Amino acid sequence: MLYIVNKKGEALTNCVARASANDVILLIEDAVFAALVTKEPSVLAALGSDVLVYALMPDILARGIAEERCYAHIQYLDYAGFVALVEQHNPIRSCF
Amino acid sequence: MKTLFFIIDKAMHGNVCAQEFFDIALMAAAFDQKVVLLFEADGVNALVKNQQPEALQLKNITPILNALEIYDIKEVLVEKESMEARGLAERQLAIAVKVKSRREIQRQINSADHIFSF
Numbered sequence: 786m787l788y789i790v791n792k793k794g795e796a797l798t799n800c801v802a803r804a805s806a807n808d809v810i811l812l813i814e815d816a817v818f819a820a821l822v823t824k825e826p827s828v829l830a831a832l833g834s835d836v837l838v839y840a841l842m843p844d845i846l847a848r849g850i851a852e853e854r855c856y857a858h859i860q861y862l863d864y865a866g867f868v869a870l871v872e873q874h875n876p877i878r879s880c881f
Numbered sequence: 882m883k884t885l886f887f888i889i890d891k892a893m894h895g896n897v898c899a900q901e902f903f904d905i906a907l908m909a910a911a912f913d914q915k916v917v918l919l920f921e922a923d924g925v926n927a928l929v930k931n932q933q934p935e936a937l938q939l940k941n942i943t944p945i946l947n948a949l950e951i952y953d954i955k956e957v958l959v960e961k962e963s964m965e966a967r968g969l970a971e972r973q974l975a976i977a978v979k980v981k982s983r984r985e986i987q988r989q990i991n992s993a994d995h996i997f998s999f
Contacts, residue, residue, distance in 0.1 A: 786991055799890060799922045805987055878888070878996040 787874035790816040796880040797828050806835040809874060811862070813841040817848060820855040827856065834858075841867060883994035884915045889924035890998060893942070894934060899927065902999040903945050910952040917993070918949070919986065920978070921960035925967060928959065928974040946976045960986055 788800045791814040804810055810832070812819055819828055820840045829838060842861045845852070852861070862870065871877060887906040893899035910916040920928055927942065934941050949957065957978045964970070964980060971980060981989075990996065 786987075786996075795891070795922070803983060803987060805984075876886070876990065876993045876996045878990075879998055880890075881998065 787811065787870060787877045788880055789813060789877065790819075790880045792816055792881065793819050793828070800878075800880045801828055801831050804832060804836045806833065809837045809839065809870065811839045811841065811867070811870060812859075813844055813867075817841065817844045817850060820845070820859045821850060822854060822856055829856065839866075839870065882913060882915055884917065884992065885909050886917050886919055886990055886993040886996045888919045888921065888996060888998040889927055890920075890922040892923045893927045894937065894939065897939075898999045900940060900942065902997070903942060905997065906954065907945070907952050910954050913953075916952075916954045917956040917958060917989075918954060919958045919960070919990070921963045921983075921986075923963075923967075925959055925963045925969060928976065928978065929969070930973060930975045932975075943975050949976070958986060958989075 786808045788804060788808065788810045790797050790800050790810060790812055793816055797816055797819055800810060817840045832838065837860065838858060839860045839862045842863050845861065887902065889899065889902070906916055906918060928946070932941060932943060957976065959978045959980050961980050961982045971978065
């Protein structure tokens with residue numbers, strides 16, 4: 786399953802709690818802030834290593850987020866990559 | 882026929898989204914699709930008895946919940962962990978549901994053709 790998340794907070798927490806092996810999480814819009822290393826514990830820390838986490842590059846750039854300030858396991862996608870990810874996964878769940 | 886999951890995972894009374902969401906689910910069922918409703922996280926609160934949304938001049942969804950079977954929506958799932966976290970028991974719900982664990986639900990949801998959430 787592909788989870789597309791567009792907010793931090795409850796939507797992301799609920800999605801992290803449910804993602805299991807081979808699921809993929811894509812952070813878009815304001816959810817990309819979850820990729821940042823901060824002094825607060827990461828919501829993403831609860832995920833197993835078998836869940837891939839992607840962040841949408843245009844949203845990262847728009848918010849002035851530098852990749853070196855993000856967690857190392859985050860992978861980055863452009864819009865074409867977004868489309869490819871959608872093609873590869875079924876079902877897809879949008880978490881608002 | 883496709884299997885469509887409709888997930889209610891947030892509180893419903895703050896806006897009209899939920900009302901419209903139910904309309905989409907009923908419409909899909911009317912077009913002979915297999916509709917599964919899933920309530921999890923704060924969405925489980927939508928099922929409790931004795932709701933009085935009339936106090937907010939909102940439409941009561943309980944009659945819709947009771948009519949699901951007429952629309953051929955036979956599968957209403959509720960996540961066990963979400964019920965437990967909120968101290969809810971099945972007898973406090975307005976309709977008969979299937980309570981399943983998060984793990985069981987994830988297994989089932991992976992066979993869905995489409996997932997809708999609001």
